[in-house]
Amino acid sequence: MKLYLRYLEILFKSQLQYRASFILMTIGQFFVPLVMFASIYFLFEKFGQIEGWSFFEVALCFSIVHMSFAISVCFMRGFDSFSKLVVNAGFDRLLVRPRNTIVQVLGSNFEFTRLGRLIQSTMVLIWALLNISIEWNAFKVATLIFMLIGGIFIFSGIFILGASLCFFTVQGLELINIFTDGSREISQYPLSIYKDWVKNFFTFIVPLGIINYIPLMYLLGRGPYNDILSMLTPLIGIVFIIPCLYVWKFGVSKYLSAGS
Template identity: 60%
Template structure:
């Protein structure tokens, strides 16, 4: 982890060499998601509710997923851009270094401008929480934090899986965006508005439902059960990372240099 934070420091300092560009990109990332939030607002302004969900309830789901995705994009960007390492033959250098390839790929790229999107999601989170009658206690507060952190792990796992494909395809596949960008757009809404197979897939295969929909229902008083059970539910996001790491190791073992 000392090496990881060293990477973090070096890349942050390098991006600040062009301060105007850095801050303009950060502000851009701050304002872009407002168009999506505006679309959600006007939808509820027109129809009132969506499968029993109100605007601020969906806005809370939107902000949680937005924060998770922003954190993952900021700190896991190396996997998202991994195809360039394979295509250019630069992954060979990572293999001969006496450190984990995962740490090195994670440290190869950070996108600190995504913090603008994170701040925007944080504002929406605070706004929606102020408008919802949630009775807070310690388990619910911990649940909310775990929803964000474990959601970040799910997106990181998806980035890792799409990066692993590059060991066979060399270039990244656009179809992988179905699970990254598509997963983000889908998870910003409660899962019960979709068909049943979508709900099952994104609960038991890719556990977005365990870090957003099911704990959110408990926070909003739409589901009964033990606070501890719902507090532990987001940890499915951490478990999802385990098979992603295993698939990555399989990909590394089957890697053949491009010869660049």
């Protein structure tokens, strides 16, 4: 942990060296989800609803997913840009150090500019919450927070999986986008709008449904949901990261025998 903080300090210092670029990037990162959100807004202007969900309900879903994605990408940037580390043999450098590879890859990059994204999606969250009437209680507040936590872990797991792919091919990396950006795009709408196979995939394989659909229904008071169970569901997301870590470990051992 102390080591990780040390990494962060260095990365922060490094990125501040290029101040103009840093500011422009932060602004740019603010725009990315903004135009996505604007698109959704305009679509609702045309269509009014999507499969029974109103604009602000979708906005709530959108903001939770984008917030957890933004936080996750901040921390997991090292995994997200891992292909560079493999291609320029920077990973060899990590292997000759007596520390866990995961901490070192985490520490290899931290995207401070993604805070722009976080700010934008936080604003959407507040806007959405102000416009939906939810009967708040302690369980529901906890649910909201757990949705974020679960989301952060699921996206982090996806980033680790994506990075592990680099051990098997350095060419097919575009596939990673399907998983990272793709699952973000898909889960910014409640999963119930999709076909069953999509819904099932994103519930049982990549469990985004447990932070997106199920707790959303509970928050909005649709159907008889058990408070405690609903509150705890999003935390299953934390479990998702375990198999991802195993895939990573397997990838590292593959790398050790194949070389670059």
